[in-house]
Amino acid sequence: MKRLRVAVLTHPTLVPPESREGYSEQEAHVWKTEFDVVATLRELGHDVRVLPVANELTLIRETVEQWKPDIFFNLLEEFLGRQEFDHHVVSFLELMQVPYTGCHTRGLILARDKALSKKLLAYHHLLVPKFAVFPRDRRVVRPKALEFPLIVKSLVKESSLGISQASIVDNDEKLRDRVAFIHQRIGSDAIAEQYIDGRELYAGMMGNARVDVLPVWELLFENLPPGAARIATAHVKHNPDYQERRGIFQQAAEDLTPALRQQVINTSRRIARILDLDGYNRIDYRLSEDGKLYFLEANPNPDLAASEEFASAAEAAGWSYPELIERILRLGLKR
Numbered sequence: 593m594k595r596l597r598v599a600v601l602t603h604p605t606l607v608p609p610e611s612r613e614g615y616s617e618q619e620a621h622v623w624k625t626e627f628d629v630v631a632t633l634r635e636l637g638h639d640v641r642v643l644p645v646a647n648e649l650t651l652i653r654e655t656v657e658q659w660k661p662d663i664f665f666n667l668l669e670e671f672l673g674r675q676e677f678d679h680h681v682v683s684f685l686e687l688m689q690v691p692y693t694g695c696h697t698r699g700l701i702l703a704r705d706k707a708l709s710k711k712l713l714a715y716h717h718l719l720v721p722k723f724a725v726f727p728r729d730r731r732v733v734r735p736k737a738l739e740f741p742l743i744v745k746s747l748v749k750e751s752s753l754g755i756s757q758a759s760i761v762d763n764d765e766k767l768r769d770r771v772a773f774i775h776q777r778i779g780s781d782a783i784a785e786q787y788i789d790g791r792e793l794y795a796g797m798m799g800n801a802r803v804d805v806l807p808v809w810e811l812l813f814e815n816l817p818p819g820a821a822r823i824a825t826a827h828v829k830h831n832p833d834y835q836e837r838r839g840i841f842q843q844a845a846e847d848l849t850p851a852l853r854q855q856v857i858n859t860s861r862r863i864a865r866i867l868d869l870d871g872y873n874r875i876d877y878r879l880s881e882d883g884k885l886y887f888l889e890a891n892p893n894p895d896l897a898a899s900e901e902f903a904s905a906a907e908a909a910g911w912s913y914p915e916l917i918e919r920i921l922r923l924g925l926k927r
């Protein structure tokens with residue numbers, strides 16, 4: 593690949609240092625994705641500028657006009673402090689007519705809303721947990737068909753914001769409390785979903801029109817306290833000490849039948865088409881005790897840290913980390 597001018601978009605607090613030295617694991621956890629991507633782009637010989645973007649777009653416009661990057665590497669996860677505003681920045685890049693990595697605006701919007709995405713997939717007869725949405729200004733009335741246990745989440749936030757063991761509720765009073773928690777503390781509408789006990793599987797995907805599905809990946813919980821549900825809470829995702837203590841790790845999913853593996857591949861490709869995902873994406877599934885594959889959510893632009901699920905699955909598929917990053921650039925340039 594020829595040397596490119598790559599402008600990396602990231603939140604100002606996540607601009608990575610030159611070196612990891614002197615930082616604790618917990619400190620490095622915060623910007624490890626940005627660190628890995630920027631260091632790898634430089635290793636690949638590209639000319640890299642990191643653009644801190646939080647509340648305004650001037651820097652992007654000036655960079656387009658003055659530095660003329662070949663592509664933006666989009667690592668932004670929020671704008672104006674809101675995760676659900678990420679697609680607005682991508683719209684701006686589209687209006688500026690500059691190439692960028694990852695998913696386009698429409699895919700970001702369809703995947704963002706945990707109810708909308710499920711409605712679209714259910715229309716196409718894919719299996720999704722039953723659910724109800726509880727908007728902020730409305731009373732919590734549970735539809736009769738929606739039986740406990742339920743898991744209560746934000747309708748639009750990600751990275752397990754607001755998800756803990758208390759998210760799983762088994763009566764109407766707890767449901768109301770947890771919905772109120774999402775409304776007040778997380779500041780968004782809430783969704784309550786049928787809780788699917790079972791294994792947590794991920795399928796990474798890469799491609800625009802033609803999609804490659806990466807090996808099926810699994811999140812494992814070896815040492816949770818008795819009675820704790822095996823779910824990816826905020827601690828599970830973001831606390832390295834907790835991960836260590838509780839035996840949380842990810843690896844290639846073992847003991848799946850060939851038929852089930854094929855089902856994950858076919859289902860993931862269909863989801864990419866229905867939700868109009870391009871670039872690189874990860875679908876989260878739950879495999880119930882009775883072997884049914886439930887869609888949980890689609891993650892356009894999933895975490896790219898070298899140690900996380902997506903890059904690990906890519907590596908198992910034979911893509912070294914630098915190859916993965918280069919492929920993501922190519923997909924952005926080709927769109």
Ligand SMILES: Nc1ncnc2c1ncn2[C@@H]1O[C@H](COP(=O)(O)OP(=O)(O)O)[C@@H](O)[C@H]1O
Nearest residue numbers: 721749750751752753785786787788823824889
């Ligand atoms: N319906 C469900 N049944 C079982 N577990 C769930 C369900 N929904 C969410 N979870 C658990 O909570 C985690 C986070 O939920 P998810 O919808 O993926 O939100 P986020 O966007 O924060 O990742 C999942 O990875 C899974 O472990």
Ligand SMILES: [Mg+2]
Nearest residue numbers: 751876889891
């Ligand atoms: Mg998820």
